[in-house]
Amino acid sequence: MITNAISEEATRLAASGxxxxxxxxxxxxxxxxxxxxxxxxxxxxxxxxxAAKANPDAPILRALAPYVAGIEVASGGELEHVRSVLxxxxxxxxxxxxxxxxxxxxxxxxxxxxxxxxPYELKRLSELAHTSGRTxxxxxxxxxxxxxxxxxxxxxxxxxxxxxxxxxxRPILAASSSIRLRGIHAHLASGLDAKDxxxxxxxxxxxxxxWLDKMGVAHxxxxxxxxxxxxxxxxxxxxxxxxxxRSVAELAGxxxxxxxxxxxxMSVYAGWYVTQVLDVKRAYGExxxxxxxxxxxxxxxxxxxxxxxxxxxxxxxxxxxxxxxxVTLVGQLxxxxxxxxxxxxxxxxxxxxxxxxxxxxxxAWNISHHDFLMHPKPxxxxxxxxx
Ligand SMILES: *Cc1c(COP(=O)(O)O)cnc(C)c1O
Numbered sequence: 001m002i003t004n005a006i007s008e009e010a011t012r013l014a015a016s017g018x019x020x021x022x023x024x025x026x027x028x029x030x031x032x033x034x035x036x037x038x039x040x041x042x043x044x045x046x047x048x049x050x051a052a053k054a055n056p057d058a059p060i061l062r063a064l065a066p067y068v069a070g071i072e073v074a075s076g077g078e079l080e081h082v083r084s085v086l087x088x089x090x091x092x093x094x095x096x097x098x099x100x101x102x103x104x105x106x107x108x109x110x111x112x113x114x115x116x117x118x119p120y121e122l123k124r125l126s127e128l129a130h131t132s133g134r135t136x137x138x139x140x141x142x143x144x145x146x147x148x149x150x151x152x153x154x155x156x157x158x159x160x161x162x163x164x165x166x167x168x169x170r171p172i173l174a175a176s177s178s179i180r181l182r183g184i185h186a187h188l189a190s191g192l193d194a195k196d197x198x199x200x201x202x203x204x205x206x207x208x209x210x211w212l213d214k215m216g217v218a219h220x221x222x223x224x225x226x227x228x229x230x231x232x233x234x235x236x237x238x239x240x241x242x243x244x245x246r247s248v249a250e251l252a253g254x255x256x257x258x259x260x261x262x263x264x265x266m267s268v269y270a271g272w273y274v275t276q277v278l279d280v281k282r283a284y285g286e287x288x289x290x291x292x293x294x295x296x297x298x299x300x301x302x303x304x305x306x307x308x309x310x311x312x313x314x315x316x317x318x319x320x321x322x323x324x325x326x327v328t329l330v331g332q333l334x335x336x337x338x339x340x341x342x343x344x345x346x347x348x349x350x351x352x353x354x355x356x357x358x359x360x361x362x363x364a365w366n367i368s369h370h371d372f373l374m375h376p377k378p379x380x381x382x383x384x385x386x387x
Pocket of ligand 1: 072
């Protein structure tokens, strides 16, 4: 569903020849984040660290900051960027394959929790901390097997440690005077609804408590990951934060701290990729609308293999149009993969019309291969009544 603010901005940008563009509705982002914050204001409910990799755009980070407890970064690049945009934010640093240089920067830039992904990484971090005379606070990232049926993406592979590998961390921790073990981190799947997310959280807690018990960790922390479901086929069905917050709070022990790190479910709704129809034609019985720009600027529908939801805003043009037909929306790239949405039932679409794709606020511009074919870059615009 498009708001007046977005359609007015889209029309304005079309009139000034400024499409394609990303339009971020920071007001909508604030009210969404505020609703999540309210749903998690239950004693025992997890604190939120926004996963910057979903969308690290500076105005997005600044708009979210008041509503989250901290930010999770997944690389040295994100770390430098987020620290410069939010000098005082609490940070957690995760991700496989951290370099020595990244680990040192994490300590220098006051990362509060480092999520360690292997015994070798733990050993290196211990030595680097020792050399620089620091003590570093660590969460160990575990990758639990188990049934992830229903998940859009199960994080199997090189992420974190399986329970056998976790055992190799015990002697390293016992021998290290520079590492403080704080708890367990687990990000196991993405695309889970509230009920499945609660089930997974309880599984992580059960396993993590037993593991930490043997280490004598006081006030243990559990980072239960991100991956809250987003439904591109039904944009109005959002993750049930109140149910999740209430149910997870009930799982928390009195001296435990729970944390989550959602990305997509926080920022996806605030972004729009707005563009314009350049051509309409029929090929072998199928109707196509060719749009300015393409998936090199908005890769989400290609990676997710879905139809990106969109709204067509009529705009006077004297070119071809089509009525009452399914239409496939493509971009300007010379590849059949450059598809935003296939066979979308259209009342009417014609040259000059503005097409506004919703749910473009996460894993969109920042995962796209911008330079492919060297088209001009999109503009970036922010709706922000607080500015
Ligand atoms: C990507 C990622 C997240 C965020 O996942 P979303 O699906 O965007 O919520 C959180 N934690 C880790 C470790 C990740 O890799």
